[in-house]
Amino acid sequence: MTDIAVEARGLKKTFRKGQVKALDGFDLTVRRGQVVGLLGPNGAGKTTAVRALTTTLRPDAGTATILGLDVVKDAAKVRRIIGLAGQFATVDENLTGIENLEMIGRLNHLPHGFVKQRTEELLEQFGLSDAGSRSLKTYSGGMRRRLDLAAALVSSPPILFLDEPTTGLDPQSRLGLWEVIEGLVRGGTTVLLTTQYLEEADRLAEDIVVIDHGKVIAHGTPAELKADMGATVLAITTDSPEQAREASQLIADLSPKAPHFDGNSVELTVEEGPPKAAEVLRRLDAGSIPVVGLTLREPSLDDVFLALTGKPTEVDTEAVTQSSTARGRRGAKESS
Amino acid sequence: MTDIAFPPTQSGNALTWTISDIAVVTKRNLIRLMRTPEALFFSSLQPIMFVLLFRYVFAGAIPVPGGSYVNYLMPGIFVQTMCFGAISTAIGLAEDLQTGLLERFRALPMSRAAVLGGRTTADVCRNIFVIGLLTAVGFAVGFRPTGGVANYLLAALLMLFFAYGLMWGFAIIGLTAANAETAQLMSFPLLFPLTFASSAFVPTQSMPGWLQAFANNQPVTITVNAARSLMLGGHYAMPGIIWKSLAWSLGFVVVLAPLAIQRYRKMA
Numbered sequence: 001m002t003d004i005a006v007e008a009r010g011l012k013k014t015f016r017k018g019q020v021k022a023l024d025g026f027d028l029t030v031r032r033g034q035v036v037g038l039l040g041p042n043g044a045g046k047t048t049a050v051r052a053l054t055t056t057l058r059p060d061a062g063t064a065t066i067l068g069l070d071v072v073k074d075a076a077k078v079r080r081i082i083g084l085a086g087q088f089a090t091v092d093e094n095l096t097g098i099e100n101l102e103m104i105g106r107l108n109h110l111p112h113g114f115v116k117q118r119t120e121e122l123l124e125q126f127g128l129s130d131a132g133s134r135s136l137k138t139y140s141g142g143m144r145r146r147l148d149l150a151a152a153l154v155s156s157p158p159i160l161f162l163d164e165p166t167t168g169l170d171p172q173s174r175l176g177l178w179e180v181i182e183g184l185v186r187g188g189t190t191v192l193l194t195t196q197y198l199e200e201a202d203r204l205a206e207d208i209v210v211i212d213h214g215k216v217i218a219h220g221t222p223a224e225l226k227a228d229m230g231a232t233v234l235a236i237t238t239d240s241p242e243q244a245r246e247a248s249q250l251i252a253d254l255s256p257k258a259p260h261f262d263g264n265s266v267e268l269t270v271e272e273g274p275p276k277a278a279e280v281l282r283r284l285d286a287g288s289i290p291v292v293g294l295t296l297r298e299p300s301l302d303d304v305f306l307a308l309t310g311k312p313t314e315v316d317t318e319a320v321t322q323s324s325t326a327r328g329r330r331g332a333k334e335s336s
Numbered sequence: 337m338t339d340i341a342f343p344p345t346q347s348g349n350a351l352t353w354t355i356s357d358i359a360v361v362t363k364r365n366l367i368r369l370m371r372t373p374e375a376l377f378f379s380s381l382q383p384i385m386f387v388l389l390f391r392y393v394f395a396g397a398i399p400v401p402g403g404s405y406v407n408y409l410m411p412g413i414f415v416q417t418m419c420f421g422a423i424s425t426a427i428g429l430a431e432d433l434q435t436g437l438l439e440r441f442r443a444l445p446m447s448r449a450a451v452l453g454g455r456t457t458a459d460v461c462r463n464i465f466v467i468g469l470l471t472a473v474g475f476a477v478g479f480r481p482t483g484g485v486a487n488y489l490l491a492a493l494l495m496l497f498f499a500y501g502l503m504w505g506f507a508i509i510g511l512t513a514a515n516a517e518t519a520q521l522m523s524f525p526l527l528f529p530l531t532f533a534s535s536a537f538v539p540t541q542s543m544p545g546w547l548q549a550f551a552n553n554q555p556v557t558i559t560v561n562a563a564r565s566l567m568l569g570g571h572y573a574m575p576g577i578i579w580k581s582l583a584w585s586l587g588f589v590v591v592l593a594p595l596a597i598q599r600y601r602k603m604a
Contacts, residue, residue, distance in 0.1 A: 051439075054443045055442070055443060056439055056442040056443050067340050068340075069340075076445055077342075079443060079444055079445040080342050080343060080445045081340060081341075081342060081343075082443065084439075084440060084443040086436050086439060086440060087436075090435060090436035090437050090439060090440040091437075092364065092368070092437060094367065094368040094371045094372065095364065095367060095368075099364075099367065103360055103364055104440075104444070106356065106357075106360045107357060107360055107361075107441070107444045107445075107446040107450070108343065108444055108445060108446075109345045109346050109348070109353055109356075109445060109446075110343060110344060110345065110346060111344055111345070111346045112346065114344055135371065151440070155343040156343055157343070158340075158341060
């Protein structure tokens with residue numbers, strides 16, 4: 001009966017007296033033991049959805065349950081079975097690793113002996129045993145993020161919410177964190193993960209929910225989403241952006257989807273790769289546009305995302321720093 | 337929902353958990369205070385400079401009943417320092433809000449009163465340190481309270497309670513401000529008139545009539561006068577003033593604490 005771990009039906013939330021619709025009829029179902037990736041551009045409503053599901057934000061309308069418990073009416077019980085690791089490492093940097101984990105354990109009302117034992121276990125598991133009694137000021141970004149995740153796991157919650165767990169991390173730390181998350185999933189933890197990185201969703205999530213403007217716009221396994229896109233992405237490289245533009249005009253009618261520019265290149269999603277590629281080459285040759293390169297590839301989730309939201313997924317570092325400095329209560333509310 | 341595996345819990349009930357949660361948050365705030373000794377040092381330096389400024393620069397120009405300006409001054413400095421110290425309640429909360437730590441706390445099964453209870457309790461501890469420090473500094477520059485040890489301690493408790501009441505108001509500021517800087521900026525315009533248009537540094541009789549009307553009846557003057565009455569006695573003894581001060585402080589707690597806690601709950 002409670003095979004459903006997380007369920008949301010028609011969640012709505014507006015900010016600034018209704019001017020900003022952060023959630024606009026958001027639906028979600030996560031089965032027990034599943035890893036679901038919530039994917040969307042900045043401001044799509046990902047963080048607001050997580051906040052509503054983790055009881056820190058009361059939705060204006062709609063309902064949500066965690067293992068059958070209502071997030072508003074049974075909030076106190078829900079808080080005992082969830083773990084939350086935030087977009088920004090929300091650990092206390094003046095405390096040591098051990099002090100942070102013990103504080104969270106005590107505030108979860110876990111037995112004292114249990115907290116001590118669990119703290120040791122987690123530090124070991126996350127490769128932080130040696131750093132446990134050091135102040136967080138000496139931790140690297142990756143270490144903080146691991147401790148943040150460890151803090152979410154002190155009470156061994158069956159349901160884990162990870163809000164952009166690797167945003168801003170270097171590739172190596174990201175890989176390390178992915179391995180940790182995969183380990184948790186093997187242990188049976190249900191995970192709802194928000195991310196802006198398709199690579200992350202592709203690797204970790206069995207099911208992907210794409211949201212934009214507070215609504216679900218696509219839902220499926222990574223393979224299903226890619227299949228919906230059309231079979232092949234045809235990429236042509238020319239000598240200049242101007243030529244790329246001309247080329248796109250010549251070939252636009254070969255696909256129902258609009259071509260996508262990137263510098264000197266044009267990408268087109270087509271049903272059948274090779275015959276369309278031959279046609280493209282014929283037309284560009286006739287139009288005297290030199291073709292420097294041509295590739296055919298399977299669509300990536302990035303292509304899916306672009307097609308669905310009209311926005312590329314790359315997060316420029318500027319956007320990341322901006323949202324981390326605008327971390328005030330208002331900033332946090334409205335940044336997504 | 338019998339198939340939900342809740343984690344084990346420490347034995348207790350809602351009340352003991354609330355107390356334990358407040359203790360955990362208090363401890364965390366005190367550890368923070370200890371680990372930033374430079375902040376403690378510089379925040380202690382300011383009241384010491386005020387003591388020296390008024391004791392040696394302004395003292396000669398301010399005639400007071402009883403003759404000893406340093407005796408007149410010290411109870412005022414105590415109260416003024418604790419009033420300005422209440423800003424750190426606002427700043428501390430604004431910072432926790434900004435870093436996202438409060439967000440994590442809100443998703444925990446901890447008491448909804450613990451964040452504010454732990455903040456204010458830690459700030460009371462800081463005030464106890466301030467009273468000790470300023471007592472030592474006062475004695476070094478000639479402060480000689482004549483009211484007896486018991487009354488001195490009573491005065492300390494009275495002032496601590498007053499500062500505690502005030503903190504709840506600053507907690508609301510901290511939870512309302514977008515960041516620590518704004519919290520600080522919002523606090524100053526409140527504190528300046530309260531501490532300077534009072535009997536803390538000069539007898540209110542020297543002020544123009546309209547200002548006296550405010551100064552004589554506002555809570556800082558009443559608490560400073562009550563502290564003087566207890567610490568010094570004699571000239572400064574004012575029967576009944578202690579109850580007036582207690583009434584103000586109690587009023588602050590009764591009105592502001594529930595408002596602050598409600599604000600914390602409603603932040604969702």
